[in-house]
Amino acid sequence: MSTIKRVQQWATFARIWHIYDAAWQNPFESAKLLRKYLMGMHKPIYHPLNDCGDHVIVINSKDIALPGDEWKKRVYFHHTGYPGGASWTLAWELHTKDPTLVLKKAVYNSMKGNLQRRYTMERLHIFPDSNIPENIMKNVSNQLQQLRPKPTRLDSYDEKYVKEFPKIIDYPKDYILR
Amino acid sequence: MVFTSIVNFVRSRGPDEFWRKRKVFRLAAHYIGRRRNCYSIAIKNVHRALVYATKGRKLKKLDMADLWTTRIRAGCEEHGIDYFTFKECLARENVFLNRKSLADLACWEPYTFKSLADIAKQRAADDGLNCLNRIENSDHILSKMLKNKK
Numbered sequence: 170m171s172t173i174k175r176v177q178q179w180a181t182f183a184r185i186w187h188i189y190d191a192a193w194q195n196p197f198e199s200a201k202l203l204r205k206y207l208m209g210m211h212k213p214i215y216h217p218l219n220d221c222g223d224h225v226i227v228i229n230s231k232d233i234a235l236p237g238d239e240w241k242k243r244v245y246f247h248h249t250g251y252p253g254g255a256s257w258t259l260a261w262e263l264h265t266k267d268p269t270l271v272l273k274k275a276v277y278n279s280m281k282g283n284l285q286r287r288y289t290m291e292r293l294h295i296f297p298d299s300n301i302p303e304n305i306m307k308n309v310s311n312q313l314q315q316l317r318p319k320p321t322r323l324d325s326y327d328e329k330y331v332k333e334f335p336k337i338i339d340y341p342k343d344y345i346l347r
Numbered sequence: 348m349v350f351t352s353i354v355n356f357v358r359s360r361g362p363d364e365f366w367r368k369r370k371v372f373r374l375a376a377h378y379i380g381r382r383r384n385c386y387s388i389a390i391k392n393v394h395r396a397l398v399y400a401t402k403g404r405k406l407k408k409l410d411m412a413d414l415w416t417t418r419i420r421a422g423c424e425e426h427g428i429d430y431f432t433f434k435e436c437l438a439r440e441n442v443f444l445n446r447k448s449l450a451d452l453a454c455w456e457p458y459t460f461k462s463l464a465d466i467a468k469q470r471a472a473d474d475g476l477n478c479l480n481r482i483e484n485s486d487h488i489l490s491k492m493l494k495n496k497k
Contacts, residue, residue, distance in 0.1 A: 176456050213422040213453035213460070216414065 181214060184292075186224045186308040190299075192232035193319045196272040200279040202316065203227070207289050208280070217285075224292045226309060231268035231297040235260060245274065269295040415450035422453030426464035432476060436467035439474065 187206055191199060205211050209221035235243065243260040263270050273295055280286050294305060323331065340346065368386050374396070375382060375389040382392050420430045428436075437444065442463065444452075452460040 170458065175458055178457060210417055211421050211424060213418045213425070213450075213457065215417055215421055 182221060184223055185310055186226065186305075187311045187313050188226045188228065188309045189313040190229055190315055190319075191227050191272060191295075192229040192315075193234050194316055195236055196233045196275040197236075197279075198316050199227075199233075199272070200275040202313065203276050203293065204279045206313065207276070207292050222289055222292055224294065224308070225313070226301065226305060227272060227293065227295045228299045228301065229297075230272045230295050231264075233272055235271075240264070268297040412446065415446040418450040418453050419446060422449075422457070422460050423464060426461060426468070428464055428468050428471065432471055433464065433467045436470040436474075436476070437463065440466055440470050442466065 189199070189203065203225050206225050207222050209215050209219070209223060211223075212221055214221055240261040241259065245258045245260065245263050246255070247258065248255045258266075260271060273290075273293070276293055277286070277290055280289060371386065371390050371393050372383070374393045377383075378389070378392060381388050383389060416430070419433070423430050423433045444463075449460070449463070452463065
């Protein structure tokens with residue numbers, strides 16, 4: 170390597186598009202991961218005043234998994250500004266109204282409240298399912314790893330695979346499966 | 348100052364008011380509104396600014412240390428090693444670069460930083476540290492989607 174090229178870095182300030190599958194993921198833990206990529210904290214050139222954040226596309230946001238009983242217990246507060254304008258929405262209600270909002274708010278709240286936050290949020294594209302517009306999908310060049318593996322449910326295996334799966338015992342014929 | 352009588356000399360004892368206030372007004376020169384023109388308002392703001400400056404000297408050092416850590420962590424993750432393993436392994440290899448120099452290398456000399464990361468990774472492998480196992484993506488959504496597109 171020549172002396173000049175030792176410090177050469179091509180396309181350092183280029184914006185990269187990442188894709189993240191939110192199915193079966195905790196949105197509050199995912200928010201920390203997404204924040205890192207949106208703010209550009211995964212690059213060694215990071216500086217708070219340096220506009221080096223990337224785009225992140227989140228798919229399957231309708232399949233997020235909240236921990237414990239948070240669907241029932243987590244409450245989102247809104248106030249219209251008028252007297253009596255307060256309203257409290259449960260997480261599951263918010264999710265039925267808009268399946269992207271829980272994740273969006275999680276990412277928004279995971280960032281510090283400064284002037285840059287709203288511009289950073291502009292780089293987050295959330296989709297409730299995996300149907301992404303062609304013009305957005307063609308930019309993608311990286312996939313973010315899911316925080317936890319997505320389990321496969323028994324009904325999603327094909328019947329033959331389940332039937333031929335090795336087993337220890339056969340149930341007796343008069344055994345009632347419930 | 349010239350005193351024509353002993354009475355005026357007695358009355359004007361103590362520090363000279365104009366020069367005393369001027370020192371404060373110099374510090375408030377870049378403020379706007381009455382904060383730079385009225386002494387009683389200027390002095391409050393100058394005091395507050397000096398307190399901020401005192402605190403800021405400490406905060407600046409903390410902010411820079413945070414920035415260095417963020418940059419080194421980002422550099423380490425590019426090369427598939429986590430920050431703590433990286434630091435530990437460099438220490439075991441007797442590479443005692445401080446965080447400032449490591450952050451400078453990560454930012455400005457990526458190839459030099461890569462060689463440091465390679466040293467750390469080799470050491471981690473030699474010492475049997477179980478921190479290098481990067482789990483590959485189990486489901487390839489991206490490749491699936493690209494396949495569907497074609």
